[in-house]
Amino acid sequence: xxxxxxxxxxxxVAAFAxxxxxxxxxxxxxxxxxxxxxxxxxxxxxxxxxxxxTLDRADFERFPxxxxxxxxxxxxxxxxxxxxxxxxxxxxxxxxxxxxxxxxNTKVYYQGLPFTEASGSTPLNLLDPGLLxxxxxxxxxxxxxxxxxxxxxxxLRGRRPAGPGTHVSAGFTAGSYGLRRTTAALETATxxxxxxxxxxxxxxxxxxxxxxxxxxxxxxxxxxxxxxRQTLRLHALYTDIDYxxxxxxxxxxxxxxxxxxxxxxxxxxxxxxxxxxxxxxxxLLGATHEARFTERLELRSALYLSGSRINTPYLIDFERNxxxxxxxxxxxxxxxxxxxxxxxxxxxxxxxxxxxxxxxYQNRAGQPGPLRYDDEIRTLTGFVFAQADYELPxxxxxxxxxxxxRLRYRISRLxxxxxxxxxxxxxxxxxxQVSPRVALLREFGPGLAVYGSVSTGFSPxxxxxxxxxxxxxxxxxQAERATSFELGARGQLWQQRLRYDVALYDQRxxxxxxxxxxDLGTQLFLNAGTTRQRGAEVAVSxxxxxxxxxxxxxxxxxxxxxxxxxxxxxxxGLRAFVSYAYNHYRFGSYQRxxxxxxGNRLTGTAPHTLTAGLDFRQRxxxxxxxxxxxxxxxxxxxxxxxxxAGYWTFGSRGGWRGQVGPLALDVFGxxxxxxxxxxxxxxxxxAFGGRYFQPAAxxxxxxxxxxxx
Numbered sequence: 030x031x032x033x034x035x036x037x038x039x040x041x042v043a044a045f046a047x048x049x050x051x052x053x054x055x056x057x058x059x060x061x062x063x064x065x066x067x068x069x070x071x072x073x074x075x076x077x078x079x080x081x082x083t084l085d086r087a088d089f090e091r092f093p094x095x096x097x098x099x100x101x102x103x104x105x106x107x108x109x110x111x112x113x114x115x116x117x118x119x120x121x122x123x124x125x126x127x128x129x130x131x132x133x134n135t136k137v138y139y140q141g142l143p144f145t146e147a148s149g150s151t152p153l154n155l156l157d158p159g160l161l162x163x164x165x166x167x168x169x170x171x172x173x174x175x176x177x178x179x180x181x182x183x184x185l186r187g188r189r190p191a192g193p194g195t196h197v198s199a200g201f202t203a204g205s206y207g208l209r210r211t212t213a214a215l216e217t218a219t220x221x222x223x224x225x226x227x228x229x230x231x232x233x234x235x236x237x238x239x240x241x242x243x244x245x246x247x248x249x250x251x252x253x254x255x256x257x258r259q260t261l262r263l264h265a266l267y268t269d270i271d272y273x274x275x276x277x278x279x280x281x282x283x284x285x286x287x288x289x290x291x292x293x294x295x296x297x298x299x300x301x302x303x304x305x306x307x308x309x310x311x312x313l314l315g316a317t318h319e320a321r322f323t324e325r326l327e328l329r330s331a332l333y334l335s336g337s338r339i340n341t342p343y344l345i346d347f348e349r350n351x352x353x354x355x356x357x358x359x360x361x362x363x364x365x366x367x368x369x370x371x372x373x374x375x376x377x378x379x380x381x382x383x384x385x386x387x388x389x390y391q392n393r394a395g396q397p398g399p400l401r402y403d404d405e406i407r408t409l410t411g412f413v414f415a416q417a418d419y420e421l422p423x424x425x426x427x428x429x430x431x432x433x434x435r436l437r438y439r440i441s442r443l444x445x446x447x448x449x450x451x452x453x454x455x456x457x458x459x460x461x462q463v464s465p466r467v468a469l470l471r472e473f474g475p476g477l478a479v480y481g482s483v484s485t486g487f488s489p490x491x492x493x494x495x496x497x498x499x500x501x502x503x504x505x506x507q508a509e510r511a512t513s514f515e516l517g518a519r520g521q522l523w524q525q526r527l528r529y530d531v532a533l534y535d536q537r538x539x540x541x542x543x544x545x546x547x548d549l550g551t552q553l554f555l556n557a558g559t560t561r562q563r564g565a566e567v568a569v570s571x572x573x574x575x576x577x578x579x580x581x582x583x584x585x586x587x588x589x590x591x592x593x594x595x596x597x598x599x600x601x602g603l604r605a606f607v608s609y610a611y612n613h614y615r616f617g618s619y620q621r622x623x624x625x626x627x628g629n630r631l632t633g634t635a636p637h638t639l640t641a642g643l644d645f646r647q648r649x650x651x652x653x654x655x656x657x658x659x660x661x662x663x664x665x666x667x668x669x670x671x672x673x674a675g676y677w678t679f680g681s682r683g684g685w686r687g688q689v690g691p692l693a694l695d696v697f698g699x700x701x702x703x704x705x706x707x708x709x710x711x712x713x714x715x716a717f718g719g720r721y722f723q724p725a726a727x728x729x730x731x732x733x734x735x736x737x738x
Contacts, residue, residue: 110711149491170486204731207234304395356381527571559617
């Protein structure tokens, strides 16, 4: 039985171990935790010397599938914000500062394929939550295995068939503000593999004016084992998405009417007049191959190609971008014995390339006007890495790893209507960096495992930071560098009824990248000296009451995947979880012009975040999952002169899961922000004119039905 014990343990779910490698067999103790990818060790969570948070499909099913924010924010130290509908911004231990939009400074993998573009940005809005089967977050610098980045790494898994045979599933959800969701899937599984095709369509009128959404996502996944020692997986993803951009509000506008979009002024039109939106069509095609030559030697490889067409009209500019990308990753793993103790070795490389044709026009009410500039950007990035894990005496596990990273941009300005019609070419090569990591873990019986680690990382600017939307080229922007010290403990108490996970860290950034916004909504970037980010993360979960009864029917109805394709019983009872993070983030030496921000709180990060909830499951199939969230007040600018108020929100999902003849049903309903709290879930930091606020939806409801046969 697998539990989500890194950050919270919500529902007992069927085992969903990582399929990329056999479980570690160096120890005879059968631990109940999940096998996590972590730093590629494929070890049980208690044997992983790092802060790792995991979510399974059961965690996603506690919330509506229309957004990722609620479920991801149950992980301590991780915040997913939604400035506009489906416009995500991810923060892992305070990396929000340099991400006015999109996901940066965090490496993301989907189905084992690099999902973060070569330029450093991650289009997380392309994924529909209903198509995901699991999520794993590695917090802090992860460069020793996953390349450049000081925020961490996120590993996403798609859904797998819940059992052998051929099955069809479908679902429909309707809710407030015009929410409509339709999903369908066809899957078949045998002893040697599976394939699964899934489709999800979502439309939303939006809480605010100018915030409608339409998204269509089609995924195709397959796995085939031609021999007992080989596994081939194929993955395809296509997303057609279009959502409007309402823009930021001042505090007075936010308090007067949070549903309005950014109004126009005497010198600049508003978002409605300019018909601002984001639209893209993106395809991803990839394959992974695993070869187990012997019980000790294996090779895992991945290749992918991607392409996108993006249109984004905003206040003054209309961007038309075409992106092509590709790359691969290979990892060679070997396990042997040294002095009678297990030694695991791995070495590998990853490379990515990208080409972007970017044209910017004047925005004429949602239509392209005269050309402003025409660029071609070529990106080449890659790294090599090696890692060793050695079982020492006294239940100690030593991990030593390092990576060597490279990044190069080549920007060709074919035309600049304002200053240089003949264009020019610019190259930026960031100096190669070696990023080491050392970690030591000690087990003290089944109830306690303690670890400590020292890691480094560097995060070069993304293409959007080097070349912001105003057409300028930021020639002086430097890469961030980080050193992180961490101590952690995790385990289980009271006959496995209570689980806990605690992490303390001290991360120091140099050349921290920060942002400011112009009066026309353009984000510009600069290096802000140093920051010191200290924090604590705590997750506790356990049974308040548990019945001796269980139900196999519930497993079939809940659409929870099992990597072994075996039916698994689900206990009945009441569980509780608490997830808390404390952040003490400060600027070090930071001056901008005549302003000195040294010692100020880090912009956009709250000192306290809390998520807590209950999960009740009854023997006849009825369930209820209430959740409460809290975020403390946070600074909105580097000067700390403006703050967003703290808030508490409450939501709940309930329903019935059961079997009716050959059909497995899930009839559900729920609500979010049930106390009707007015707050902003994703503020615009250092915004010109005080336009900081992007209001979240007020009280909203949803109901739906999912069927599987």
